[in-house]
Amino acid sequence: MGKKLLLEHIDVPGIQSLNVYRQKGGYETLKKALTSMTPEQILEEVKTSGLRGRGGAGFPTGLKWSFLAKPEGVARYLVCNADESEPGTFKDRYLMEKIPHILIEGMIVSSFALGANTSYIYIRGEYFYVARILENAIAEAYEAGLLGKNIMGSGYDLDLYVQIGAGAYICGEETALLESLEGKRGNPRIKPPFPAIAGLYGCPTVVNNVETIAAVVPIVKDGGAAYAQIGIGKSTGTKLISASGHLNKPGVYEIELGLPVEEFIYSEEYCGGIKNGKQLKAVVAGGSSVPILPAHLILKTAAGEPRLMSYEGLADGGFATGTMLGSGGFIAMDEDSSIVKNLWTFSRFYHHESCGQCSPCREGTGWMEKILHKILHGHGTLADVDLLWDIQSKIEGKTICPLGDAAAWPVASAIRHFRNEFEEYVKQGHSIKDVKHYYRLNHLPEPVN
Amino acid sequence: MPKVTIDGVTIEVPNGTTILEAARMIGPEVAPPTMCYYSKLETSGGYCRTCLVKVSQGSEKDPRPMPKPVASCRTQVMDGMVVENNTSPEIHEARAGVVEFLLANHPLDCPVCDQAGECHLQDLGYEHGKSETRFEFPRREFERKDIGDKIQLHMNRCILCYRCVKTADQVTDCRVHGVMNRGEVAEISTYIEKSIDNDFSGNVIDVCPVGALTDKTFRFQSRVWFTKPVDAHRDCVKCCGKVRLWYKGNEVLRVTARKDQWGEVESYDGKTGWICNTCRFDKKTTADWTIDGPSKISRHSVISANHYNSLKALKATIDRQKDALPHGEKVTLGHGALDPNNESK
Ligand SMILES: Cc1cc2nc3c(=O)[nH]c(=O)nc-3n(C[C@H](O)[C@H](O)[C@H](O)COP(=O)(O)O)c2cc1C
Ligand code: SF4
Ligand code: SF4
Ligand code: FES
Numbered sequence: 134m135g136k137k138l139l140l141e142h143i144d145v146p147g148i149q150s151l152n153v154y155r156q157k158g159g160y161e162t163l164k165k166a167l168t169s170m171t172p173e174q175i176l177e178e179v180k181t182s183g184l185r186g187r188g189g190a191g192f193p194t195g196l197k198w199s200f201l202a203k204p205e206g207v208a209r210y211l212v213c214n215a216d217e218s219e220p221g222t223f224k225d226r227y228l229m230e231k232i233p234h235i236l237i238e239g240m241i242v243s244s245f246a247l248g249a250n251t252s253y254i255y256i257r258g259e260y261f262y263v264a265r266i267l268e269n270a271i272a273e274a275y276e277a278g279l280l281g282k283n284i285m286g287s288g289y290d291l292d293l294y295v296q297i298g299a300g301a302y303i304c305g306e307e308t309a310l311l312e313s314l315e316g317k318r319g320n321p322r323i324k325p326p327f328p329a330i331a332g333l334y335g336c337p338t339v340v341n342n343v344e345t346i347a348a349v350v351p352i353v354k355d356g357g358a359a360y361a362q363i364g365i366g367k368s369t370g371t372k373l374i375s376a377s378g379h380l381n382k383p384g385v386y387e388i389e390l391g392l393p394v395e396e397f398i399y400s401e402e403y404c405g406g407i408k409n410g411k412q413l414k415a416v417v418a419g420g421s422s423v424p425i426l427p428a429h430l431i432l433k434t435a436a437g438e439p440r441l442m443s444y445e446g447l448a449d450g451g452f453a454t455g456t457m458l459g460s461g462g463f464i465a466m467d468e469d470s471s472i473v474k475n476l477w478t479f480s481r482f483y484h485h486e487s488c489g490q491c492s493p494c495r496e497g498t499g500w501m502e503k504i505l506h507k508i509l510h511g512h513g514t515l516a517d518v519d520l521l522w523d524i525q526s527k528i529e530g531k532t533i534c535p536l537g538d539a540a541a542w543p544v545a546s547a548i549r550h551f552r553n554e555f556e557e558y559v560k561q562g563h564s565i566k567d568v569k570h571y572y573r574l575n576h577l578p579e580p581v582n
Numbered sequence: 583m584p585k586v587t588i589d590g591v592t593i594e595v596p597n598g599t600t601i602l603e604a605a606r607m608i609g610p611e612v613a614p615p616t617m618c619y620y621s622k623l624e625t626s627g628g629y630c631r632t633c634l635v636k637v638s639q640g641s642e643k644d645p646r647p648m649p650k651p652v653a654s655c656r657t658q659v660m661d662g663m664v665v666e667n668n669t670s671p672e673i674h675e676a677r678a679g680v681v682e683f684l685l686a687n688h689p690l691d692c693p694v695c696d697q698a699g700e701c702h703l704q705d706l707g708y709e710h711g712k713s714e715t716r717f718e719f720p721r722r723e724f725e726r727k728d729i730g731d732k733i734q735l736h737m738n739r740c741i742l743c744y745r746c747v748k749t750a751d752q753v754t755d756c757r758v759h760g761v762m763n764r765g766e767v768a769e770i771s772t773y774i775e776k777s778i779d780n781d782f783s784g785n786v787i788d789v790c791p792v793g794a795l796t797d798k799t800f801r802f803q804s805r806v807w808f809t810k811p812v813d814a815h816r817d818c819v820k821c822c823g824k825v826r827l828w829y830k831g832n833e834v835l836r837v838t839a840r841k842d843q844w845g846e847v848e849s850y851d852g853k854t855g856w857i858c859n860t861c862r863f864d865k866k867t868t869a870d871w872t873i874d875g876p877s878k879i880s881r882h883s884v885i886s887a888n889h890y891n892s893l894k895a896l897k898a899t900i901d902r903q904k905d906a907l908p909h910g911e912k913v914t915l916g917h918g919a920l921d922p923n924n925e926s927k
Binding site: 323486489491498500531532 | 631649650680682686716717741742761763764765
């Protein structure tokens, strides 16, 4: 069994409530932090732990915290990003729904470390019922003197608010989130300045993912060094993986980083293999934005080594033969799934979710979606496939925020690894029924481009 | 003061200067095109991505190149920064891509558009675009809207540069319009179609780089290139009173603010020369004005048939760039862009 730091008590009946959470040692870490540690010491532990942002980019959390500007007399904010809208990702919801107090405790410890006296949890609109769970938990915490003035007699004050968004993916991008939190249109800001200098209401702000903030609890509890012992290399600790698709046991799993992908998919402890005894065709390993990989490249790296579930492991081979850990949205596709159709679904999503500020993303996402729709319905040409490739290359790296990249990468990787399937759609159109032989056993031996 | 090198030309600029402003200080040969940045509007720029440049050396201290092209209008120079604009084939490619995106849903109705001849998108298309479109789908369509009785909004032509939003925000008293919806169907709108009604609203027409916001009093009166621009002024209690009159024969068809070589409203003693609606819409006879003389216009689109200053500069840069390229490589130009006879015939 892999070590569980976040989900250890997930099955304890009533763990949602403050009482049961405390019986299981909850808020002991907060007590430790407030009574025996300075903010600087907490920051040091987080740095030592090697924790990296769980929201997608994997930026070292300790480093991010250390960038926070601390001008005299200016408020600082911690904002928790609970917008979780990346297709294939649902781990934050699971955590907040099942064990809300770990996030609240993490928020208080982190806010203390950052010197914030007001903090926010920004949660996507569709999670309104989760917001209620959080609000209940926050009310319990206020009641117990864990929030508000003079927390646990330490002299530290913190107010914590939950703000519900209106259900826009783009409001998960940290600066769009801040705009939305301020009550404005959720457009990403043009950086610099970064939130660490000028974030919420122009004040220094740290934005962290739900899972990142929750992970601060075990880090402060057992020490950063103990956390760093778990995992592999620069991918320390555990990670929540949202497993979906054609798996026998889809769901949220806490894995130790460095777990072989093969074990994750096929072992009984995790996903228990592909549904209905079918073969694996492809995996989107880190949420819809990351490059899709065919089965042979997700199970083994190009060099033939077992591929590991870690930031470096999944990225091995760059975009030519690798992908990214992203937010940990692990989508498995069996031999009968259509890459083109899946890609169209993703593209439709990005088209719908682009904020429309910058021209490559605004126009390019819609254009790609239309071409994919055309190909999928049997009206495509080979030139369309090349055009798709060209459009994605003109979006990538040229936009204000990474949504442009997120829209481009799935297209690029699908063409890179499954070009023959696109060509089959061009030839056969939507009459294409038995997609099986076009890829699983017949994927391109060498990725193109 | 930081030193920056753009396309091989080094210049020293004040702290905090953007790459774009530094390039403009050097001159039009190296200045990237802009569709959304407007030096007179705070927080403008960053949206259209036409001004992308390559930073091949970040600074003296940290010489690493920047990993991605950056929007020159929103990126400040660092001491020792090296920037490639016209000299980078990658940037040419990226810019051609941006132009294609800007045109993808554009109605291409130049023949019936009042902006034709002074449209930045036309210029950009001539210089960086291709002669054919690869976008084969129906283009998005919006209803035409009247914004008050003097301004018309053709949303189909809008490139969402946000200039008008910022003008309304920063120049007029009470902002009643902004961007509604998102992504491809985002649109400039007055909330519940409320009209914009205040003395400086007409300036949104001057900042609009395309024909999305046009002067209804000039609608279909004449092609721009058949009118003659003349600078004039009057004592105005509301604004600077410095304008450009557009004559056809003896008739003043249109009044606009004066624009500088970058297509932006001129500044006088550091103050932007926005004009009021009285000067713009109500003073349409020669008797209303004191004439200063013919306007000098140096835009590179069809309007400047007689003033090809900037075109010459562009040609010089491209020749220089050709020389700089390794033997055998060719530079492709927008069709006809360098043939001054092309339009004046
Ligand atoms: C389009 C877009 C959507 C995003 N959505 C989320 C999200 O739902 N949740 C999240 O934690 N991070 C999201 N991010 C990443 C955030 O911008 C930010 O990097 C993250 O919240 C930082 O937290 P971390 O360092 O703890 O990962 C998104 C980024 C982009 C570009
Ligand atoms: S990349 Fe897309 S979502 Fe991001 S700012 Fe540009 S238009 Fe908006
Ligand atoms: S109407 Fe004109 S000025 Fe306003 S956003 Fe559109 S193109 Fe820009
Ligand atoms: S002018 Fe710089 S992005 Fe538009």
